[in-house]
Amino acid sequence: MLVELVVRDLVLFESAQVTLGSGLNVVTGETGAGKSLLLGALECLQGDKPRAGMLREGAERATIEARFVVPARNRRGTPSQIERWLTTRMPGLCDEPAGETGSDERELILGRTIERGGRTRAYVNQRPVAREALVELAGLLLEIHGQNEHQRLLEPAEQLRILDEYGGLEAPVRAYREKRSQWRELSKRAQRLQREAVERAARLAELSADLAYIERVNPRAGEHAELLEERELLRHAGGLKSSLTRVVDELLDSDASVLERSTRIAREIGAWKERVGSLRAPWELLEAARENLADGARELRSLAERLEVDPARLEFVEGRLDELERLEHKFGCSDAQMAALVVEFQADLQRIQTQDTEQDALAGELDLLRRETMDCARALGQKRAALEPGLARQVQAAMEDLGLVQARFALSIEDRSSVGAPESGDDFAERFGDRGCERVEFLISTNPGEPPRPLRAMRL
Numbered sequence: 001m002l003v004e005l006v007v008r009d010l011v012l013f014e015s016a017q018v019t020l021g022s023g024l025n026v027v028t029g030e031t032g033a034g035k036s037l038l039l040g041a042l043e044c045l046q047g048d049k050p051r052a053g054m055l056r057e058g059a060e061r062a063t064i065e066a067r068f069v070v071p072a073r074n075r076r077g078t079p080s081q082i083e084r085w086l087t088t089r090m091p092g093l094c095d096e097p098a099g100e101t102g103s104d105e106r107e108l109i110l111g112r113t114i115e116r117g118g119r120t121r122a123y124v125n126q127r128p129v130a131r132e133a134l135v136e137l138a139g140l141l142l143e144i145h146g147q148n149e150h151q152r153l154l155e156p157a158e159q160l161r162i163l164d165e166y167g168g169l170e171a172p173v174r175a176y177r178e179k180r181s182q183w184r185e186l187s188k189r190a191q192r193l194q195r196e197a198v199e200r201a202a203r204l205a206e207l208s209a210d211l212a213y214i215e216r217v218n219p220r221a222g223e224h225a226e227l228l229e230e231r232e233l234l235r236h237a238g239g240l241k242s243s244l245t246r247v248v249d250e251l252l253d254s255d256a257s258v259l260e261r262s263t264r265i266a267r268e269i270g271a272w273k274e275r276v277g278s279l280r281a282p283w284e285l286l287e288a289a290r291e292n293l294a295d296g297a298r299e300l301r302s303l304a305e306r307l308e309v310d311p312a313r314l315e316f317v318e319g320r321l322d323e324l325e326r327l328e329h330k331f332g333c334s335d336a337q338m339a340a341l342v343v344e345f346q347a348d349l350q351r352i353q354t355q356d357t358e359q360d361a362l363a364g365e366l367d368l369l370r371r372e373t374m375d376c377a378r379a380l381g382q383k384r385a386a387l388e389p390g391l392a393r394q395v396q397a398a399m400e401d402l403g404l405v406q407a408r409f410a411l412s413i414e415d416r417s418s419v420g421a422p423e424s425g426d427d428f429a430e431r432f433g434d435r436g437c438e439r440v441e442f443l444i445s446t447n448p449g450e451p452p453r454p455l456r457a458m459r460l
Helices: 035-045 081-089 131-141 156-167 170-195 197-217 223-235 237-253 258-273 277-306 311-331 338-401 426-431
Strands: 002-010 013-019 061-071 105-115 120-124 127-129 408-415 438-445
Touching: 002 035, 013 035, 035 061, 035 105, 081 105, 081 131, 105 131, 120 131, 127 131, 156 170, 156 338, 156 438, 170 197, 170 338, 197 311, 197 338, 223 237, 223 311, 237 258, 237 277, 258 277, 311 338, 338 408, 338 438
Parallel strands: none
Antiparallel strands: 002 013, 002 061, 061 105, 105 120, 120 127, 408 438
């Protein structure tokens, strides 16, 4: 029950406080007194976007606060819908003592501030909350009726909620919603995998072909550079062999070879190094140069002896280089990087094969969830059907108490689940809704002999 509404700096109100009692409360006043502003304040608490000019002139912030006292438990002794919402969304608030209202009631203060510039903040019992949370909680506490506006009672969805609230069916509704949510999520995953199946198959074929190509070429790290050098030797083997032979002859084999002359020079300096100490260091350098010269000359001779003009080997090397270069051009990496690329391709291959396996496994899991969702929906539908006579009798009795003795009330519960398993997409959304498969309509007849018609179609 709304017990107090406080408004500050809202349009005409600098500060206004309205205290409400039990039963019917009436706010009267002439046009322009501010009655509509109080409704506008409550609509803001319901999440409506503040209109331009709602701040009082000169104020930086408008504040709206509404205090409610609500029962913590319903008539069956189970937690009320509001209490369950608080337990789920604001568990910390449920730990607070009930205070002056008593253990069987809870006090809630819904607030919203509107700052200049349009920014708003929402809070419950001085705790900041998201606007969506305020909208949900206010929807459980407030219902504004106007000229066919905000009349949720006329909507089949609200009538279904009332039936569930009457029967205490929140637990089976939650169980159904959980199964439905799991089913929808799994169905979306299965549909995504199905849509991607063609792409995966194409990618799988491409990866398999690429790996087979790399395996056939079988590049070795550094092989390309080695073959380039070998090709250069093979292309110029004849001329290079002649040049090296001449060089080796000048270094080693001729009568006045470089090595012979350097040996004679080192021997002549060596004869004086014991008597002239300053000659020892130059002699050591000359001796080291002579030894290096001899080693270099022998290496050149060995290379010259190995050089052969081999057209067959040259043809093989050039063919292998062409193969390696095509491979590197195709994948944009060198032979040294090819091993890492193979690891990457194998990981992609494994991932795609796993997704194909997952798609096969999802079919069975999806079928199980489908059956479980249908079972939850059927159980919920049976409980709703059992509630119909009791609710109809109570509403009928209430209308008679109001003097509507000739009026008749009935419920229409339409089961949209049909026969067989539901499908995904539009068919799923149509038959298995957020609260189950039933569509509830409150029917009323106000005149004798007149058949009951949907409440939303009546003009009372």
